[in-house]
Amino acid sequence: MLDERAPSAPLAATRTLRLAGPQALALDSGQALDDLTIAYTTYGELNAARSNAILICHALTLDQHVASANPMTGKPGWWEAMVGPGKVFDTNRFFVICSNVVGGCMGTTGPKDINPATGKPYGLTFPVITIRDMVRAQVLLVDHLGISELLCVAGGSMGGMQVLEWMASFPERLVSAMPIATTANHSAQNIAFHEVGRQAIMADPEWRGGHYLADAVFPSKGLAVARMAAHITYLSEAALQRKFGRELQDRTTVSYAFDADFQVESYLRHQGRSFVERFDANSYLYITRAMDYFDLAADHGGQLSQAFKWLKARVCVASFTSDWLYPTIEAKRIVHALNAAAANVSFVEFETDAGHDAFLLDIPEMFTTFRGFIDAVAAHRGVA
Amino acid sequence: MTLRPELKIIADMVSDGSRVLDIGCGDGDLLQHLAQHRKVDARGIELSQDGVNACVARGLSVIQGDADSDLADYPDSAFDYVILSQTIQATRLPRTVLKEIARIGRRGIVSTPNFAHWKMRLQLLAGGRMPVTEALPNAWYDTPNIHMCSVRDFAEMAGDLGLTIERTVSLSRGKARDVKPLSARANIFSEAAIFLIARKE
Numbered sequence: 001m002l003d004e005r006a007p008s009a010p011l012a013a014t015r016t017l018r019l020a021g022p023q024a025l026a027l028d029s030g031q032a033l034d035d036l037t038i039a040y041t042t043y044g045e046l047n048a049a050r051s052n053a054i055l056i057c058h059a060l061t062l063d064q065h066v067a068s069a070n071p072m073t074g075k076p077g078w079w080e081a082m083v084g085p086g087k088v089f090d091t092n093r094f095f096v097i098c099s100n101v102v103g104g105c106m107g108t109t110g111p112k113d114i115n116p117a118t119g120k121p122y123g124l125t126f127p128v129i130t131i132r133d134m135v136r137a138q139v140l141l142v143d144h145l146g147i148s149e150l151l152c153v154a155g156g157s158m159g160g161m162q163v164l165e166w167m168a169s170f171p172e173r174l175v176s177a178m179p180i181a182t183t184a185n186h187s188a189q190n191i192a193f194h195e196v197g198r199q200a201i202m203a204d205p206e207w208r209g210g211h212y213l214a215d216a217v218f219p220s221k222g223l224a225v226a227r228m229a230a231h232i233t234y235l236s237e238a239a240l241q242r243k244f245g246r247e248l249q250d251r252t253t254v255s256y257a258f259d260a261d262f263q264v265e266s267y268l269r270h271q272g273r274s275f276v277e278r279f280d281a282n283s284y285l286y287i288t289r290a291m292d293y294f295d296l297a298a299d300h301g302g303q304l305s306q307a308f309k310w311l312k313a314r315v316c317v318a319s320f321t322s323d324w325l326y327p328t329i330e331a332k333r334i335v336h337a338l339n340a341a342a343a344n345v346s347f348v349e350f351e352t353d354a355g356h357d358a359f360l361l362d363i364p365e366m367f368t369t370f371r372g373f374i375d376a377v378a379a380h381r382g383v384a
Numbered sequence: 385m386t387l388r389p390e391l392k393i394i395a396d397m398v399s400d401g402s403r404v405l406d407i408g409c410g411d412g413d414l415l416q417h418l419a420q421h422r423k424v425d426a427r428g429i430e431l432s433q434d435g436v437n438a439c440v441a442r443g444l445s446v447i448q449g450d451a452d453s454d455l456a457d458y459p460d461s462a463f464d465y466v467i468l469s470q471t472i473q474a475t476r477l478p479r480t481v482l483k484e485i486a487r488i489g490r491r492g493i494v495s496t497p498n499f500a501h502w503k504m505r506l507q508l509l510a511g512g513r514m515p516v517t518e519a520l521p522n523a524w525y526d527t528p529n530i531h532m533c534s535v536r537d538f539a540e541m542a543g544d545l546g547l548t549i550e551r552t553v554s555l556s557r558g559k560a561r562d563v564k565p566l567s568a569r570a571n572i573f574s575e576a577a578i579f580l581i582a583r584k585e
Contacts, residue, residue: 347436348437
């Protein structure tokens with residue numbers, strides 16, 4: 001076991017945990033990863049009682065750089081609105097951990113890494129992973145850090161799925177949990193959108209059956225289209241209309257051709273272009289698959305409430321009015337199951353037209369509510 | 385923080401350290417009081433988003449929902465007390481709601497305005513119009529109170545459902561006193577009444 005300390009900002013520490021050896025991580029598929037690297041970032045300090053640790057779980061295309069600049073893009077951390085000194089997850093009080101998921105492409109073992117068995121990049125020989133596999137890797141990390149109990153595990157979207165999986169599989173290790181803008185299973189529509197993205201990638205000739213790295217090419221066009229389609233699902237019709245309407249881009253009349261005449265086209269193309277610079281196409285296939293496979297009720301005899309049978313943690317479920325990817329009805333299903341399990345649950349729905357991605361934005365009402373929740377949890381646990 | 389008088393009476397019916405569900409908990413004043421002073425494991429249901437957010441921001445466990453749609457999920461006897469204050473008359477199915485309260489709570493504490501109060505009777509008799517009072521200020525066409533009842537009506541329905549009324553507190557001109565639920569006096573002079581109900585075991 002190695003713990004390499006990378007150069008770090010005063011507040012943030014970016015590190016990797018390497019677990020070498022056979023069966024380092026056993027997977028739901030029955031396969032195993034023999035050599036596992038987990039890239040993670042921590043903020044703040046673990047207290048003497050080891051009682052102030054908060055794990056943040058990231059969404060599909062995000063990473064461990066939750067509250068510090070992303071070294072690849074130079075952009076601010078993706079949840080600086082929530083995590084940092086004086087923020088809801090106050091890094092002056094709490095020890096905040098965020099790790100890149102298994103199957104990802106930001107340092108944790110994924111399909112672009114070398115398969116120790118062959119000496120070549122995994123590509124499609126990487127085993128199919130699940131949300132539970134991602135959580136198992138997080139458990140290994142938390143164990144490595146000497147933390148037996150997390151004050152909170154929090155995350156939005158796919159991060160919320162990981163939170164739900166923690167609640168079901170490792171309830172004894174949680175004081176509280178915050179599944180945000182998420183669902184306990186992927187709907188047919190959710191799977192359908194992901195399939196469009198995967199087919200776009202696989203239809204790109206440069207994908208080459210997943211072997212693009214060995215051939216030194218990259219399916220940029222396919223991955224960009226996948227991102228463009230997905231990005232629409234993260235916004236709302238109202239937000240798109242408000243931002244772009246039918247405004248034209250750099251022209252006063254339509255071109256009678258297929259340039260990006262409309263601002264919304266130009267915006268989406270930009271989203272696609274910038275995404276391919278930072279994300280791996282095969283990782284996109286694997287992680288979307290993991291989300292599609294997620295079905296917490298099915299893992300517990302078809303009864304979602306059974307998943308929460310052992311849960312003692314306080315839970316705060318949150319949804320957003322304009323989120324049509326994981327709409328409020330999905331959050332309510334989770335809440336109803338928690339009630340049926342007599343769990344200690346709060347549920348809030350925030351009014352916004354920002355769509356699914358609202359959880360990443362500045363919504364003062366959301367901060368007030370989440371702060372109240374986490375402060376009450378900390379007080380209950382005696383964390384100063 | 386001071387509780388409004390009715391909530392104070394309700395709080396005094398709850399035993400220390402019990403599990404309580406307050407349906408229609410508003411900003412959470414009662415829950416906060418019970419959690420802080422009575423070591424109660426306090427949960428709430430509130431319809432308004434502002435109310436829910438205020439409660440969670442105070443550290444209370446509250447979900448958005450209402451009595452008509454959100455009680456079915458709770459297991460039997462999940463709570464020691466289920467509280468429904470001045471709301472049953474605004475539910476779509478009051479009888480079902482009371483049944484659910486008695487199922488998920490070992491005891492229920494339900495209060496209701498009394499439509500048989502003498503002022504109501506007088507307004508209807510003399511004026512020939514639906515009564516409008518301080519406690520029930522809405523006109524017939526915009527009132528949320530779609531299922532008004534009297535003290536006697538409520539007591540009889542509880543009896544029909546096989547429930548025991550352990551205590552009835554009559555509220556009138558800011559005063560509270562224990563009454564018999566089926567007495568004519570209580571039905572004429574109560575502005576509202578609080579019932580402590582339990583299943584017949």
